[in-house]
Amino acid sequence: MTRRHADTLLNEFSHVGRADLVAQYARRLPLMVLNTLFGMPDECADQLMSAMEALMSTVPQAKQAGEQALTAYLGSLYAMKSARRGRDLTSWFMDHPHGLTAEEVINQVLITQGAAYGTLAGLIANTLAQILSDQRYRGTLTTGSLPIRHAIDEVLWADPPLAMYSLHRARHPHLPRTRRRSRRPRHGLLRRGQHLPPRPTGG
Structure with missing residues (x-):
């Protein structure tokens, strides 16, 4: 799946000989993969990418348009999966044993997208920069x-795209449980009454 989407993007600019690898590849590939994982057809990936690009804009009107586009995408996603389940994340959320509501399903989709998109796009971009700049x-x-x-x-060691992504934090410090010391003798220790084996003599 990922290779198929990567080949699609590469074929768009491989014949040109130049490309903006961040805008044309690193930012688009994660959204195309997420669109498939959510259970949407490939042609709906452009709607998701346009919405995310608008959301990252500093212009208030563009950001508002991005929110509306993302809301429309999520509405279409939920309606499609309500009518027909599939082997995808959205169907798994909807059929969860805890019986998630429509709002909870959408929130799970948003959390998955938020955790995956920025980190993967940054990881791809940083890795490409590392490969192209290091002999x-x-x-x-x-x-x-x-x-x-x-x-x-x-890149993950020296230049990670995100140091921490946590939606939940502990209200109180977690104190690790104290481990009870085993009363069994450790391997290699001598018990009372035992003696060291004789040291082998050289021949």
Whole structure:
């Protein structure tokens, strides 16, 4: 699924020879994947991407239009999944054993999108910058190259897109339980009355 969406984006600008990898790739790929995970057709991904771009605008009118577009997208999503379930996150939320209400289902979708979109877009953008700027990743057939997974791990360690994302915080400090010391003898300790084995002599 992710590879299919990535190939779709790459085919849009690969013949041009240049691209804004943040705007045309890093920010769009997570939303296309999320749109599929939510159970919407691929053609609805543009609606989600337009809504998110408007929400990030500093112009109040554009931000308001983005909120309306996102509300319309979520309404279409809930109506579609109410009529027909599928193997997707929204259907799983709607069929949850706790019986989530429509508002709770929409909130779960928003939480999932909020947690995934910014972090994934930042991770993709930072990883691309790492690969394109570090000569260690410009390998040839003779010198070899570092794998992309190494670049992802390095970015997560040195330049993570988000240090913390927590929607819930503990009201009181959590005190860890004190572990009771085992009364069983530890491995390798001698019991009373035991003696050290004789030291082997060299031949």
